Amino acid sequence: MIDEIKRDADRRMSRALEALEHDLAAIRTGRAATALVERIPVEYYGTATPLNQLASISVPEASLTSVANVPVSR
Numbered sequence: 001m002i003d004e005i006k007r008d009a010d011r012r013m014s015r016a017l018e019a020l021e022h023d024l025a026a027i028r029t030g031r032a033a034t035a036l037v038e039r040i041p042v043e044y045y046g047t048a049t050p051l052n053q054l055a056s057i058s059v060p061e062a063s064l065t066s067v068a069n070v071p072v073s074r
Helices: 003-024
Strands: 041-044 047-050 053-061 065-067
Touching: none
Parallel strands: none
Antiparallel strands: 041 047, 053 065
16 A cells, blocks of 8 residues: 555656656746746636637747737637
């Protein structure tokens, strides 16, 4: 029982570390980056949808991130 709990905890912690490494790899210091906001979930018709699927994200200047609404056809 204890060994099973330890294996489960080890597996979950490994996955958490992999996710953290993936997220940290997207961060660039000293410059604006679209990766910082593109995966923010936004509610769209009752469903959480990543921001990059609903808007245009760009970096027009080194210290500015722009998020523009994209028209959606119905």
